[in-house]
Amino acid sequence: MDENCVFCKIVSGQIPSTKIYEDENSLAFLDINPATNGHSLVISKKHYATLLDIPGAELEELILAVQKTGAATMKATKADGFNVLQNNGAVSGQVIHHLHFHIVPRFKNDSLNLSLGGKKAGQAELAEWQKRIKKHLK
Amino acid sequence: MDENCVFCKIVSGQIPSTKIYEDENSLAFLDINPATNGHSLVISKKHYATLLDIPGAELEELILAVQKTGAATMKATKADGFNVLQNNGAVSGQVIHHLHFHIVPRFKNDSLNLSLGGKKAGQAELAEWQKRIKKHLK
Numbered sequence: 247m248d249e250n251c252v253f254c255k256i257v258s259g260q261i262p263s264t265k266i267y268e269d270e271n272s273l274a275f276l277d278i279n280p281a282t283n284g285h286s287l288v289i290s291k292k293h294y295a296t297l298l299d300i301p302g303a304e305l306e307e308l309i310l311a312v313q314k315t316g317a318a319t320m321k322a323t324k325a326d327g328f329n330v331l332q333n334n335g336a337v338s339g340q341v342i343h344h345l346h347f348h349i350v351p352r353f354k355n356d357s358l359n360l361s362l363g364g365k366k367a368g369q370a371e372l373a374e375w376q377k378r379i380k381k382h383l384k
Numbered sequence: 385m386d387e388n389c390v391f392c393k394i395v396s397g398q399i400p401s402t403k404i405y406e407d408e409n410s411l412a413f414l415d416i417n418p419a420t421n422g423h424s425l426v427i428s429k430k431h432y433a434t435l436l437d438i439p440g441a442e443l444e445e446l447i448l449a450v451q452k453t454g455a456a457t458m459k460a461t462k463a464d465g466f467n468v469l470q471n472n473g474a475v476s477g478q479v480i481h482h483l484h485f486h487i488v489p490r491f492k493n494d495s496l497n498l499s500l501g502g503k504k505a506g507q508a509e510l511a512e513w514q515k516r517i518k519k520h521l522k
Contacts, residue, residue, distance in 0.1 A: 264510040264511065264513075264514045265514070266514055266517045266518050266521060267518075267521050276505075276510045276513055276514060276517075277500075277502060278504060278505060278510070279500075279502035279503060279504055279505070280502045280503075280505050281500035281501060281502040283513060284513050284516075284517060285500070285502065286517070297450075297451055297454055297468060298451065298454060298455050298458070300451075302448050302451065305447055305448065305451060306444035306447065306448070309443055309444065309447040310440050310443065310444070312435075313435055313436065313438075313440065313443060314521065315517075315521070316435055316436060316472070317436050317520070318517050318518075318519075318520035318521040319517055319520075320436070321520045322513070322516040322517040322519065322520050323513075323516070323517075326473055326474075326475040326476075327471070327472050327473020327474065327475040327476035327478065328472050328473070328476055329469065329470070329471050329472070329476045329477070330435060330468075330469070330470040330471075330472070331467065331468070331469050331470075331498065331500070332467070332468040332469075333465070333467050333468075333498075334454070334465050334466050334467070334468070335464055335465020335466070335490065336464075336465065337464040337465040337490045337491065337492055337494075338464075338465035338466055338467045338488075338490040338498075339467070339498055339499060339500075340465065348500065350476075350500060352473065352475045352476040353475065354475055356475075358500070358501075360469065360471075360476075360477055360498055361477060362415075362417075362419035362423070362469070362477075362486065362488060362496070363419060363496070364415060364417035364418045364419040364423065365417060365418075366416060366417055367414075367416060367417070367418050372402040372414045372416070373402065375402075375414055375421060375422050375460070375461075376402045376403070376404055376414060378422075378460040378461070379404045379422060379424070379453075379456050379457055379460040379461075380404050380405075380456075381456075381460065382455070382456035382457075382459045382460050383404060383405050383452065383453070383456040
């Protein structure tokens, strides 16, 4: 537990939350600033800052909690779809530095725009990034 | 395999891709329309439309591939952070209906905005959604 972490305080009960799912290692609760109805966060009970910090076995459990919560959220909200968004680092939009997955129900004509808006890359550029990334994937 | 699916054709080799990671069940390749340098997609080799369709054991393997690819991407791109975005359903921005996780490296002053821009919800509203979602999480 990180004593200065809002999500750790939610796990310990020092700060209240609207819990929707809980198991041994994971917790899901509603976002207090929902982007759409039913927007929730699924977190690891233990404090890890980002996706790169959590041990694999715990990440496996956490993603199953995301899947379960997503399925229930779809049924409950009658949404047309949903986004799973997981931010790592302040530059990415991460505000609370305790690993969390956003589950954001989506509805026709909601006002949310999560478009990545990419532009077509050339083959040489892609080949260069491929080379650089693969070097770290051995 | 879904014969009309672009990602299934990438898995089978009928359509070329810039692969960066591969294991028995997962594949990662660069997005041809990158939002930022090193933007990749991590997919299940088997065809599942969304996060809700993949069996748990396969999802566990897939998220480990996401974690590995994310770690390598951070090193290779020297990014300041990264987003993991996983869209379910056309309304959410899913274009290829084969389960995939975007890994989007983020850099100070890049032009991407994935803000969820939520507004503070009242306690009664949160309690109502809590009740509805929990009903499907038993």
